[in-house]
Amino acid sequence: MSKGLLYVGFIVMIIICLTGCSDRLDMEDASFPLALGLDIDANDKFHIYVTNPVFSKNVKKKSHEISEPAHTLRQSRVQQDAHSPGVFQGRKFQVILVGKRMLQHKDWFRMLDVIFRDSRNTVTDRVIAFDGPVSEIIYLNPDDQPYLPLLLRGMVDTKSERSETVKTTAQELHRDIYEKGITPSISEVKLDENKNIQLNGATLLDHRGKYSATLETQETVLLNILQNKTSKSVNLTLPIPGITKKGPFDRDKVSFNAEKIKTKIKTSYKQDKFRFDVNIQMDVVLTEILFPVSVRNKGVDLEKMIGEQVQKETNALIRKIQSHKIDPVGFGLYARAYQYKHYKEAEDHWGQELANADIQVSVNVSILGMGPVK
Structure with missing residues (x-):
């Protein structure tokens, strides 16, 4: 019995010794870049940007930005570490910002290889296109707004719930790049004339990741409807033809919340080309009508007019997609299945x-x- 107690006591002592904090790393001694920026500068050189939160009480500025020209993303970590006040921990990115100039180069996506090849990296980073040089936003740091990576991630996550943008992670972008039946779409931000960050709908890429087109907010809502990704209600404002404008006010608009949206796509192949029949069903709750109409008496007519306008704008979006020879909806997935x-x-x-x-x-x-109201 005494030998058993001695044996247990010996094991407990070993566990206590092994669970010490000999490898502890204090936050003050570490650098955690939460945003990664990728761009091509004016001299056509690959440029990498990171921004780290600063936890020191003695520092007034609560973020530290690093900008370096680089050959590869992995190689740049040595340079970033040389500029960091603490031990560089480059696997906590919340967002990946890609400049518009870089998106115009095909195969830019290969520069992200280390994100997927090194299993210690996260692949849930939100990938965001920036309409302009990344340097303009990475050094912005407005005092009246949250820390940039958290602000951008929050904007993408909340607006995507209302289908006003798309929430594309690095892993989802990787899948869409190599999936032949769909092309990628990522959220887009820009700076307005007052240097405020503004969400700008979505950026559409081709099969190789090259920039193809930008969708405005309402077009992005329609894209999400076509993708059948509207889990919550969406807001739409549409013009109703036949209503004349009076003075400076647009009197031909109707706004509504669309709920319980169901999109069905039927696929066929006739006369040497594919045919897709898209049927969209939605329940709407009117939130604004700027022209005189009796909904109780003319409700059926109003339903028809709203349906025709949704159809018109959806057709315009599809023509835009076809003109760029891309497929963000994923019609190719239906074609492959049927x-x-x-x-x-x-x-x-x-x-x-x-x-x-x-x-x-x-x-x-x-x-x-x-x-x-009536």
Whole structure:
């Protein structure tokens, strides 16, 4: 019995010794970059930016920015560490900012290889396009706004819940780049004339990650509807034809919350091209009407007018997508699922195939509420 107690006591002593803090790293002695910026400078050189929070009580500025020209992202860590006041810990990124100039180069995505190859890195970083040089936003640091990486991540996460942008992580971008049946879309921000950060809908990329087009907020909402990703209600404001404008005010607008949106896409192959029949069903609650109409008496007519306008704007978005020979909706996934033989013949040039496809949209609207006024 005494030997057993001695044995247990010996094990306890070993555990106590091994669980010490000999390898402890205080936050004051570490650098945690929470935002990574990638861009091409005016001299066509690859440039990397990071911003670290500063935890020292004696420092007035609570962030430390580092900017370095680099050959690769992994190689740049040595240079970043040389400029960091603490031990550089480069695996905690919240957002990855990519400048518009860099997005205009095909295969820029390969520069992110270390993010995926080193398993210690996170792949949930939000990938965001910046409409301008990354240096303009990385050094902004407004005193009346949260720390930049947290501000950007919060903007993307909250606005994507309302379908006003897209929330694309590094892992999702990786999947979309190598998936032939869809092309990537990422959120986009810019600086307004007062140097305030503004969310700007979404950026559409081609199969190689190169910039193709920008979607405004309402176009991004429609894109999410086509993707069937609207888990919550979305807000739309549409013009109603036939209403004349009086003075400086737009009197032809109707606004509503669209709920319980269901999008169904049927795929067929006829006359040597793909055909997609898109049916969108939505319940709407009216939130604003700027022209005289009796919803109770003319509700069916108003439903028809709203449906026609949603259909018109959706068709315009689809034509825009087809003109750039991209597929952010993922029509290729439907084609592969239901017309596999024909899709396999076209998958290597799917953008061109979709540009020639016949896409028909129908919209069914049901008004559930008109508010407490007639």
